[in-house]
Amino acid sequence: MTFQRLFSEEQLIELAKPPARLAEEALARGDLERVRGLIGEMANGHKPLHVLGLHTLARMWGKYRNDFGEEPADRMLAAIAERLTEQWAADWSAHREKDTIAAITSVYRNQAGARIMPSETDDAVVLELTPCGSGGMLHRQKWDERHPEWYAPFSNGTPLACRACKALQAALNAQCGDRIWTTENAPDRSGTCRMTFAKQATRGERLFDGPEELSATRPAQALARLDRGDVDIGGLIHEQHREWQPWHDFMLCWLEYTFAAFHEAGGYDLLHRAFLECYETAFFPRYAVFEQWSDTERVQRSAWSWYYHMGRIRILEEEHRFVFVLEPCGSGARLFSGAVDAPPFRYGKPLAPLTKEPHELSFGRTDFPLYCSHCAATNGTQFDGLPLIFVVDGHAQLHPGMPCRQYLYKKGAPRQVEQRLLSQINRETVAPAQPLEALS
Numbered sequence: 001m002t003f004q005r006l007f008s009e010e011q012l013i014e015l016a017k018p019p020a021r022l023a024e025e026a027l028a029r030g031d032l033e034r035v036r037g038l039i040g041e042m043a044n045g046h047k048p049l050h051v052l053g054l055h056t057l058a059r060m061w062g063k064y065r066n067d068f069g070e071e072p073a074d075r076m077l078a079a080i081a082e083r084l085t086e087q088w089a090a091d092w093s094a095h096r097e098k099d100t101i102a103a104i105t106s107v108y109r110n111q112a113g114a115r116i117m118p119s120e121t122d123d124a125v126v127l128e129l130t131p132c133g134s135g136g137m138l139h140r141q142k143w144d145e146r147h148p149e150w151y152a153p154f155s156n157g158t159p160l161a162c163r164a165c166k167a168l169q170a171a172l173n174a175q176c177g178d179r180i181w182t183t184e185n186a187p188d189r190s191g192t193c194r195m196t197f198a199k200q201a202t203r204g205e206r207l208f209d210g211p212e213e214l215s216a217t218r219p220a221q222a223l224a225r226l227d228r229g230d231v232d233i234g235g236l237i238h239e240q241h242r243e244w245q246p247w248h249d250f251m252l253c254w255l256e257y258t259f260a261a262f263h264e265a266g267g268y269d270l271l272h273r274a275f276l277e278c279y280e281t282a283f284f285p286r287y288a289v290f291e292q293w294s295d296t297e298r299v300q301r302s303a304w305s306w307y308y309h310m311g312r313i314r315i316l317e318e319e320h321r322f323v324f325v326l327e328p329c330g331s332g333a334r335l336f337s338g339a340v341d342a343p344p345f346r347y348g349k350p351l352a353p354l355t356k357e358p359h360e361l362s363f364g365r366t367d368f369p370l371y372c373s374h375c376a377a378t379n380g381t382q383f384d385g386l387p388l389i390f391v392v393d394g395h396a397q398l399h400p401g402m403p404c405r406q407y408l409y410k411k412g413a414p415r416q417v418e419q420r421l422l423s424q425i426n427r428e429t430v431a432p433a434q435p436l437e438a439l440s
Contacts, residue, residue: 003318005317006295006317006410007296007317012299012315012316013315015296015299015300015303015315016300016303016313016314016315017303018045018241018303018304018307018308019038019041019045019240019241019304020038020237020238020239020240020241022034022038023035023237023240024234024237024238026038027231027233027234027237032226032231035226035233035237036223036226038237039219039222039223039237040219042218042219042237042240042241043217043219043220044112045241045304045307045308046112046241046244046248046308047112047113048286048305049305049308049309050111050112050133050244050247050251051282052282052283052286053251053255054134054138054161055138055282056255056278056279056282057161057164057254057255057258058138058143058150058160058161059147059150059151059277059278059279059281059282060258060259060262060278060279061073061077061160061161061163061164061258062149062150062151062152062160063150063274063277063278064076064258064261064262064265064274065154066149067270068265070154070155074163074167076258077163077164077167078167078170079257079261080167080257080258080261080351081164081167081168081170081171082175083253083257083343083349083350083351084168084171084253084254084343085168085171085172085175085343086344087342087343087344088103088172088343089171089172089175089176091103092172092176092180092200093175095201095202097197097199097201097202097207098202100197102214103246103342104181104197105118105127105214106246106247107246107247107250108127108129108132108133108134108195108247109214109215109217110217110244110247110248111132111133111134111137111247112133113133113137114131114132114133114134114137115129115130115131116129116214116215117130117211117215118208118211118214118215119211120206120208122199122203122204122205123199123203124196124197124199125197125199125207125214126194126195126196126197127194127196128192128194128195129191129192129193129194129195130190131190131191131192131193132191132193134161135160135161135162135164135165135185135193136162136185136190136191136192136193138151138160138161139159139161139162139185139189139191140190140191141191142189144159144160150278158185159185162183162193164254165183166183168181169181169182169183178200179198180197180198180200181195181196181197181198182195182196182198183195183196184196217243218236218237218240219236219237219240221233221236222236222237241307241308242310244308245310248308248309248310248330248331249310249334249340249342249343250342250343252331252334252335252340252345252371253335253340253343253345255371255374256335256345256370256371257351257352259271259274259370259371259374260352260353260370261351262274263355263370264351267357268355268357268360268373271361271373272360272361272377275361275373275374275377276377279374279377279378280377280378280381283378286389287387287389290389291387291411294411295410295411298322298389298408298411299315299322299408302322302324302406302408303315303324306324306326306329309329309330309331310330310331310334311326311327311328311329311330311331312326312327312328312330313326313327314327320410320413320416321388321409321410321413322408322410323405323406323407324405324406324408325405326403326404326406328397328401328403328404329403329404331371332369332371332372332375332397332404333397333400333403335347335369335371336369336371336372336397336400337401338400347369352370353370354367354368354369354370355367355368355370355373360380360425360426361373361376361377361425362394363376363395363424363425364394364423364424364425364426365394365395365398372394372397375394376392376424376425379391379392379394379421379424379425380425383417383422383425383427383430383431384431385432385434386433386434387409388407388408388415388417388430389408390406390408391407391417391421392404392405392406392407393405393406393407393424394424395420395424415430415431415432415433416430417430
């Protein structure tokens with residue numbers, strides 16, 4: 001059956017190119033104005049994913065505290081933190097202090113909106129986060145006042161997300177047997193934080209050549225060179241989207257372990273409620289944004305999102321939708337394949353279950369990777385009346401290494417979803433679309 005294509009195969013390949021590759025091509029042409037513009041895109045390309053992940057985490061932690069109490073929430077954060085910091089603790093204990101500090105710094109440096117001012121003495125490495133891009137940013141933007149049901153501080157006044165960061169510090173310090181990693185939050189709404197690493201085996205040594213080694217992102221370094229008239233920036237922009245992988249992968253594991261805490265506490269039914277209240281509410285504004293874009297923008301922005309998700313993609317066009325073939329998906333598939341190593345993640349370990357019970361959130365499957373449950377939840381809300389912009393085939397990736405598939409429906413396409421996708425999440429029909437004003 002033939003249909004009127006919107007894009008040729010060559011155009012789809014071009015739309016799928018990440019900004020870093022486009023910048024390399026512009027650099028080869030000598031189009032420095034275009035290079036500068038793309039570097040700006042690269043500097044913020046991960047922001048939507050960062051914001052979605054950060055708010056999902058905070059809202060789910062807040063819900064867990066509301067449902068079970070502050071002490072159980074602290075125990076949950078502590079159990080997760082122990083898993084997340086195991087490798088850092090092993091490296092520090094093996095006297096790889098510079099590597100440990102650099103690894104932790106890379107997590108915080110690559111948070112959207114973060115700014116780091118480092119300094120070093122004989123006794124410590126200090127990072128001034130001005131602001132911190134996670135807990136500090138949420139506090140700075142007054143989310144605890146806007147939505148106290150999720151973001152309210154703990155009873156001792158510690159902001160919600162900062163409490164999770166404190167759990168990381170406590171876990172690392174306990175495993176290393178000393179007070180190594182500490183933070184001081186500013187008492188105002190600036191979102192600033194002083195992070196200190198107390199040297200042990202390296203006391204008296206200089207670990208870093210200068211502030212830029214810890215603080216400067218690759219886009220910032222590339223722009224600084226261009227400002228000096230130096231166009232030798234190819235190495236800084238090549239596959240730049242991988243620069244934020246330390247925070248991306250750390251956040252993936254933090255999310256998966258949080259999902260597992262809900263699953264352990266109340267099975268898929270409780271986890272489903274958490275997704276609807278916490279993940280879907282954070283994802284919700286993206287529907288309105290997508291509805292404002294043309295099909296060209298929708299395809300390109302979706303492709304870029306997958307690249308910043310550490311994935312590889314091919315794009316196909318069908319009559320009513322585009323198909324993103326993820327080879328692999330850079331989040332759930334990499335977790336499923338054991339390809340996330342910083343922090344190390346393997347299914348079958350504590351807080352990392354392959355779930356046994358068939359459920360709407362497992363696409364009706366057994367031995368299902370828990371992280372991917374949030375895709376099933378999103379399918380459900382879309383089939384219940386939201387735009388079909390992120391429909392996932394939950395049976396495309398049955399085993400580690402298999403590609404996953406995501407469908408992006410064209411603007412104005414009929415709300416028609418084949419029965420095989422509906423039945424994966426126990427649906428029989430697709431509800432009519434909600435009016436656009438309901439999405440804002």
